[in-house]
Amino acid sequence: MRLPPGPEEPTAINVDRETLVRLQSLQKTYGNMIFVTAPNGRQTIFVNDADEVRRILVRRHSKYGKGRGFKRVEMLLGNGLIVSDGDVWRRARTMIQPAFSRQNVHKLIETMVVCCESRAAHWASVAEAGQTLTITREMSEFALELILRSIFGEDYDTHIDIDGENPFAFLSQESARDLSVVVKVRNLREFLREIINNRKSSAAPEQYDFLSMYISATDKSGNHFSDRELIDELITLIVAGYETSAGTLNWAWYLIANHSAVEGKLLEEAQEILSSTNNISFESVAAMNYSQQMLEETLRLYPPVWIYSRKSLQEDSLTNFDIPADADIFFSPYILHRTDKYWSDPEQFDPDRFGADSPYKKGDRPYYPFSLGPRRCLGEYFSFLEMKIHLGMLIQRFRMIDEAGKFPGLDLGINLRSDSDIILRPELR
Numbered sequence: 545m546r547l548p549p550g551p552e553e554p555t556a557i558n559v560d561r562e563t564l565v566r567l568q569s570l571q572k573t574y575g576n577m578i579f580v581t582a583p584n585g586r587q588t589i590f591v592n593d594a595d596e597v598r599r600i601l602v603r604r605h606s607k608y609g610k611g612r613g614f615k616r617v618e619m620l621l622g623n624g625l626i627v628s629d630g631d632v633w634r635r636a637r638t639m640i641q642p643a644f645s646r647q648n649v650h651k652l653i654e655t656m657v658v659c660c661e662s663r664a665a666h667w668a669s670v671a672e673a674g675q676t677l678t679i680t681r682e683m684s685e686f687a688l689e690l691i692l693r694s695i696f697g698e699d700y701d702t703h704i705d706i707d708g709e710n711p712f713a714f715l716s717q718e719s720a721r722d723l724s725v726v727v728k729v730r731n732l733r734e735f736l737r738e739i740i741n742n743r744k745s746s747a748a749p750e751q752y753d754f755l756s757m758y759i760s761a762t763d764k765s766g767n768h769f770s771d772r773e774l775i776d777e778l779i780t781l782i783v784a785g786y787e788t789s790a791g792t793l794n795w796a797w798y799l800i801a802n803h804s805a806v807e808g809k810l811l812e813e814a815q816e817i818l819s820s821t822n823n824i825s826f827e828s829v830a831a832m833n834y835s836q837q838m839l840e841e842t843l844r845l846y847p848p849v850w851i852y853s854r855k856s857l858q859e860d861s862l863t864n865f866d867i868p869a870d871a872d873i874f875f876s877p878y879i880l881h882r883t884d885k886y887w888s889d890p891e892q893f894d895p896d897r898f899g900a901d902s903p904y905k906k907g908d909r910p911y912y913p914f915s916l917g918p919r920r921c922l923g924e925y926f927s928f929l930e931m932k933i934h935l936g937m938l939i940q941r942f943r944m945i946d947e948a949g950k951f952p953g954l955d956l957g958i959n960l961r962s963d964s965d966i967i968l969r970p971e972l973r
């Protein structure tokens with residue numbers, strides 16, 4: 545077999561800082577395709593060659609299953625879309641996909657505006673008092689509220705956010721997916737079962753929401769999701785949908801506060817296109833090209849899913865190397881997005897890379913914060929809409945000051961977060 549080069553000694557690939565440092569150092573020695581034997585003896589290949597990543601995730605996807613990295617989140621996500629494989633995944637994806645059509649996601653624009661307005665009201669009182677905002681926590685709360693309102697619609701106010709006791713709040717606070725959350729997860733599943741039963745026995749809500757789409761979805765034999773499947777899919781949607789967008793917005797505000805020219809261009813665009821909430825429509829948001837570029841560049845530097853895995857189901861032959869059957873495969877958008885073979889001056893924050901004149905043409909960019917192929921993120925369009933509306937509305941009202949003036953560091957867990965909270969002082973414009 546033509547195995548890629550790599551070190552003799554056993555080498556672990558996990559979701560932690562040591563893994564990033566190790567992979568970056570191996571990349572210097574061995575290049576963009578590396579073979580290692582894990583301490584448990586498993587054959588493991590790190591793929592950082594843009595063409596081979598594409599080959600595995602898109603053209604040869606049927607030869608690969610979800611990797612062992614996802615097993616860790618099974619306790620929380622059950623057999624929902626992120627974890628499942630094969631026919632179970634295919635059936636669920638086909639049933640869920642229509643909820644994410646552009647047409648349906650546009651029905652959630654009003655919900656996005658409501659969440660931004662309530663954030664703006666809170667930020668205004670903080671600005672008037674001359675206080676600071678813990679942006680990291682603000683973005684977590686914002687994205688969690690938005691995904692919950694998008695799923696539960698009117699039930700959010702009546703059943704979920706009552707007396708300040710949001711049963712989903714621990715999802716935004718607890719980073720550990722370990723035994724300490726078992727009881728909370730069990731209680732959450734019970735709570736979801738009640739909401740589902742309640743919704744099934746009541747009239748359809750007037751407002752569009754994901755819950756009604758998921759409940760009415762049918763497979764090709766006309767069957768609905770069971771309650772257990774529904775609960776797995778709802779928890780999957782919450783976890784997939786908030787931490788990623790929250791993390792991106794957290795970095796986006798940090799970058800805006802530290803790059804005044806970028807801030808100026810975003811402000812100009814928002815004032816021109818989104819000057820009042822009446823102007824917020826999918827057409828106007830689609831015209832926010834600079835905000836799109838800025839967010840794409842934020843995701844290049846800080847992709848929330850910074851590493852993920854697959855498992856080879858059979859042998860495969862790539863351009864220069866072979867992949868053995870039953871090997872663990874790892875990809876890291878964080879490393880690929882900073883590889884200078886693919887990006888010029890990769891450590892530099894420069895939204896113009898994604899402009900119309902950029903040499904990085906859409907479609908063949910060495911860029912995959914949302915993964916590629918059939919397992920590509922379902923929420924990409926939703927998240928850009930959410931993030932552009934959020935930045936566009938809030939930047940018009942607030943200038944963000946970074947008084948710490950210090951890089952917050954990286955926390956490399958299942959998701960990439962800032963190591964210390966990002967704290968900014970809002971000033972009213």
Ligand code: HEM
Nearest residue numbers: 625626784785788789792849913914915919921922923927
């Ligand atoms: C900046 C925001 C986001 C990023 C960077 C992101 C990234 C990703 C990535 C990398 C995957 C695929 C992992 C793999 O191939 O193994 C994924 C899958 C998924 N994402 Fe996202 N995501 C984001 C936002 C969202 C949102 C807002 C939602 C829902 C509203 C969502 C729902 C999903 C779902 C359901 C999957 C599983 C798809 C499948 O396996 O069929 N994501 N996401």
